[in-house]
Amino acid sequence: MSNIKERYAIVGVGESERSKNSGTTPLHLALDAARAAIGDAGLSPKDIDGFMSYSENDSCTSHQLATYLGVRPKYVKDILGGGSSTEMLVADAIGLIETGQVNTVLIFRSMNGRSGVRMGGGGWDVDMLQSAIDGGSFIIPYGAGSPSQWFGLFATRHMYETGLTKEHLGHVCVSFYEHAQRNPKAYFYGKPLTMEEYLNTPNLSSPFNKHDFCLESDEANAIIVTSAERAKLCKSRPAYIMGIAARQCVSHAHYWSNLSEVASDYVAAEVYKMAGVKPEDLHVASIYDCYSWVVLRQLEAFGIAPRGEVGDFVAEGNLRMGGRLPSNTAGGMLSEGYTHGMNNVLEIVRQIRHDYKGTERQVDNCEIGLCTGWAGPDIAGAMILRN
Amino acid sequence: MDYQKPIPLKNQDNQPYWDGADRHELLIQTCESCHQYAHPPGPACAKCGSTELSWENFGSDIKGTIYSFVVSYRPFLPGFQNDLPLIIAIVELEKATTVRLIGNIQECNPDDVKIGMPVKMTWVDITDDRALPHWIPAP
Ligand SMILES: [Zn+2]
Numbered sequence: 273m274s275n276i277k278e279r280y281a282i283v284g285v286g287e288s289e290r291s292k293n294s295g296t297t298p299l300h301l302a303l304d305a306a307r308a309a310i311g312d313a314g315l316s317p318k319d320i321d322g323f324m325s326y327s328e329n330d331s332c333t334s335h336q337l338a339t340y341l342g343v344r345p346k347y348v349k350d351i352l353g354g355g356s357s358t359e360m361l362v363a364d365a366i367g368l369i370e371t372g373q374v375n376t377v378l379i380f381r382s383m384n385g386r387s388g389v390r391m392g393g394g395g396w397d398v399d400m401l402q403s404a405i406d407g408g409s410f411i412i413p414y415g416a417g418s419p420s421q422w423f424g425l426f427a428t429r430h431m432y433e434t435g436l437t438k439e440h441l442g443h444v445c446v447s448f449y450e451h452a453q454r455n456p457k458a459y460f461y462g463k464p465l466t467m468e469e470y471l472n473t474p475n476l477s478s479p480f481n482k483h484d485f486c487l488e489s490d491e492a493n494a495i496i497v498t499s500a501e502r503a504k505l506c507k508s509r510p511a512y513i514m515g516i517a518a519r520q521c522v523s524h525a526h527y528w529s530n531l532s533e534v535a536s537d538y539v540a541a542e543v544y545k546m547a548g549v550k551p552e553d554l555h556v557a558s559i560y561d562c563y564s565w566v567v568l569r570q571l572e573a574f575g576i577a578p579r580g581e582v583g584d585f586v587a588e589g590n591l592r593m594g595g596r597l598p599s600n601t602a603g604g605m606l607s608e609g610y611t612h613g614m615n616n617v618l619e620i621v622r623q624i625r626h627d628y629k630g631t632e633r634q635v636d637n638c639e640i641g642l643c644t645g646w647a648g649p650d651i652a653g654a655m656i657l658r659n
Numbered sequence: 660m661d662y663q664k665p666i667p668l669k670n671q672d673n674q675p676y677w678d679g680a681d682r683h684e685l686l687i688q689t690c691e692s693c694h695q696y697a698h699p700p701g702p703a704c705a706k707c708g709s710t711e712l713s714w715e716n717f718g719s720d721i722k723g724t725i726y727s728f729v730v731s732y733r734p735f736l737p738g739f740q741n742d743l744p745l746i747i748a749i750v751e752l753e754k755a756t757t758v759r760l761i762g763n764i765q766e767c768n769p770d771d772v773k774i775g776m777p778v779k780m781t782w783v784d785i786t787d788d789r790a791l792p793h794w795i796p797a798p
Pocket of ligand 1: 690691692693694695704705706707708709
């Protein structure tokens with residue numbers, strides 16, 4: 273395997289408007305995000321020759337997007353997928369550029385996630401779910417149809433084994449909501465959360481109340497990946513990819529078979545090795561946050577705090593500005609917006625590039641950042657970026 | 660009234676389990692090659708890949724302990740609106756501690772459910788010919 277460390281970069285990021293009811297199609301949203309990312313990179317649409325997207329059958333195709341940017345693509349790919357798909361497609365893009373298939377790839381996620389197809393559960397065909405999920409007949413007839421329940425089973429056991437409390441979940445939420453107060457585009461901008469309010473909110477599905485759930489939004493995000501050589505021709509400051517672990521899995525597709533392992537445990541070793549960094553070298557992070565607990569479990573997996581000490585780590589304010597690892601600094605999916613993780617990628621690129629320099633949103637001296645993806649306990653990915 | 664909740668779909672891999680449930684018995688797939696239990700059942704052993712599989716009948720007196728659980732206060736699937744709050748648990752079998760089954764805990768106050776709690780399997784006849792295993796607190 274050739275070493276790709278720092279030979280590829282994210283050179284453009286962009287997003288559409290974010291709302292609860294876009295009143296438009298995913299294609300329109302995707303075009304807005306793509307044009308923003310292309311403008312950010314200082315490229316023209318014709319410089320992009322590969323287009324990729326992920327969706328849950330709720331988006332437009334890459335070929336459609338390219339068509340209405342006026343580009344005939346050399347390569348398109350649309351995959352079914354949610355969390356950790358961004359990391360996977362970035363790695364795929366690198367492979368395609370490495371083998372000379374394309375030069376520059378635009379990856380997008382577009383969804384009417386609130387007004388259209390919602391991810392939080394409900395509305396799915398139950399027979400489809402039973403067949404689509406490994407061992408589905410052993411879980412769906414018992415009313416477990418939401419990721420909050422599937423991941424909640426992990427959370428309850430993990431909290432029991434490691435001493436994490438509801439208040440520790442709350443520290444994740446309060447920290448991220450606090451970040452959102454510096455981001456006028458965040459959904460919960462102007463709506464900070466206190467611990468008292470958090471603890472007084474009833475559970476929707478234990479151990480989670482509504483604040484532990486990510487929100488749902490209509491929006492599109494786009495990023496552009498190219499080689500380090502081409503990155504020099506862009507007007508933006510490149511965010512170099514030091515390491516990427518595209519996808520790792522746990523040992524059984526019916527992931528409830530073993531609550532002791534999550535895919536992030538396997539991702540961490542690979543991504544640190546490729547990047548040649550250690551957890552203590554990180555300055556900023558975007559940690560996939562579909563639920564608050566998912567952040568805590570990843571802090572353990574990625575060695576950011578030792579197992580059993582993750583609760584203290586977040587209670588000490590280490591995810592906040594000025595903490596040991598400011599994370600999800602735009603508010604994350606808990607309070608900014610939700611595109612199955614790509615909005616978190618946009619934010620870490622902007623932090624690494626020091627886009628917020630001179631404002632209180634900029635993490636001081638941040639050179640190296642971790643971005644994680646979580647499809648579930650079963651499948652995950654991550655990348656480490658530097659400026 | 661007709662049963663409104665999802666009924667377990669039988670397929671070639673899980674049929675002995677659900678046929679057993681319909682008779683109010685618990686059957687667990689086992690691997691003849693590595694002698695480990697395989698749950699959920701599949702076309703091959705997930706531990707070693709062997710297709711030398713068989714089924715062990717645990718009968719109708721099934722005990723276990725709660726390994727993890729959630730309590731849901733809203734229905735995430737159709738048909739569960741009258742079952743709230745709903746306790747969904749992973750239960751470790753007393754006679755095969757490597758086997759953990761997902762099920763609902765019935766006849767239990769949601770404030771009382773906790774990890775390590777002993778439970779006993781019970782079967783609810785949901786249609787003329789189908790039954791669904793559940794759990795109740797063990798005396
Ligand atoms: Zn075996």
